[in-house]
Amino acid sequence: MARLAGKVALITGIGGGMGRAAALRFAAEGATVVGCDIVPEGAEETVRLVREAGGEIESFAPVQLSDAAEAAAWVDRAAEVYGGFDILYNNASAPRFGPVDELSVEDWDFVMANELSLVFYATRAAWPHLKARGGGVVLNVGSIAGTRGVEFMPQNAHGTAKAGVINLTQQLAVEGGPHHIRAVCVSPGFTVTPSTAWLVESGPQPFKDNISRIPLGRVGQPDDIVNAALFLASDEASWVTGVNLVVDGGGSVLG
Ligand SMILES: NC(=O)c1ccc[n+]([C@@H]2O[C@H](COP(=O)([O-])OP(=O)(O)OC[C@H]3O[C@@H](n4cnc5c(N)ncnc54)[C@H](O)[C@@H]3O)[C@@H](O)[C@H]2O)c1
Numbered sequence: 094m095a096r097l098a099g100k101v102a103l104i105t106g107i108g109g110g111m112g113r114a115a116a117l118r119f120a121a122e123g124a125t126v127v128g129c130d131i132v133p134e135g136a137e138e139t140v141r142l143v144r145e146a147g148g149e150i151e152s153f154a155p156v157q158l159s160d161a162a163e164a165a166a167w168v169d170r171a172a173e174v175y176g177g178f179d180i181l182y183n184n185a186s187a188p189r190f191g192p193v194d195e196l197s198v199e200d201w202d203f204v205m206a207n208e209l210s211l212v213f214y215a216t217r218a219a220w221p222h223l224k225a226r227g228g229g230v231v232l233n234v235g236s237i238a239g240t241r242g243v244e245f246m247p248q249n250a251h252g253t254a255k256a257g258v259i260n261l262t263q264q265l266a267v268e269g270g271p272h273h274i275r276a277v278c279v280s281p282g283f284t285v286t287p288s289t290a291w292l293v294e295s296g297p298q299p300f301k302d303n304i305s306r307i308p309l310g311r312v313g314q315p316d317d318i319v320n321a322a323l324f325l326a327s328d329e330a331s332w333v334t335g336v337n338l339v340v341d342g343g344g345s346v347l348g
Pocket residue numbers: 105106107108109110111112129130131132135156157158159183184185186187207211234235236237280281282283284285286287288289
């Protein structure tokens with residue numbers, strides 16, 4: 094029996110990386126996937142790959158999720174076309190980095206809009222649909238950056254936004270409980286995707302030192318994260334809410 098049979102899953106940022114892996118896996122597990130991305134070409138390629146594999150998927154792109162009205166329009170259209178949905182998987186995000194005295198206010202605001210507010214916008218729009226459905230799952234993507242500082246990356250804004258995503262998940266779990274809406278978060282450690290692959294090749298030495306100490310001896314692949322997300326989104330996790338599941342090969346437990 095497919096683990097997401099009969100479910101409709103909205104996934105943000107399906108244009109590449111973990112979003113594409115999630116679309117492929119969720120569809121393979123029986124979900125009808127409704128994706129979106131700001132970059133239409135990447136989303137179209139994901140649609141092609143999912144359909145080629147026999148999965149059900151629709152994509153609306155471009156969608157600028159950091160615009161509350163656009164995010165809501167995507168969510169509402171998905172609900173209208175599919176008669177509701179069961180899962181909102183808030184995967185998309187776009188960071189910017191810089192030392193705290195060099196990061197511009199514009200860059201800070203960009204990160205808050207594209208890593209934190211977009212989660213709120215899509216969730217806010219999804220909430221009435223999930224309540225009407227009698228329950229569902231909001232699955233957020235945090236990061237180990239949300240619970241620590243590092244010396245190899247000036248991730249002040251990024252880490253702050255991800256800390257916000259982790260805490261928002263906890264509050265959503267409380268507010269969602271009476272409506273049978275679960276809110277869960279998966280926090281990846283370093284994972285090789287199109288936006289991070291360069292770090293493995295030419296990242297700074299402190300970064301290389303950091304990943305060389307991962308207890309399980311390797312960096313993450315998108316499917317490592319999606320496997321955890323799949324469990325959390327499925328009915329196997331029906332008594333799991335408010336958690337932040339760290340998937341990082343053990344890297345963040347090092348002192
Ligand atoms: N890769 C890692 O090492 C890592 C580590 C921890 C957390 N994460 C988190 O995992 C998630 C996926 O990461 P990834 O590496 O696959 O990212 P990615 O950059 O490869 O893909 C993100 C996708 O989201 C889309 N997107 C970004 N902003 C958008 C917006 N405003 N509206 C619509 N679409 C938008 C992008 O176009 C892209 O297709 C992100 O939330 C990221 O912060 C990644």
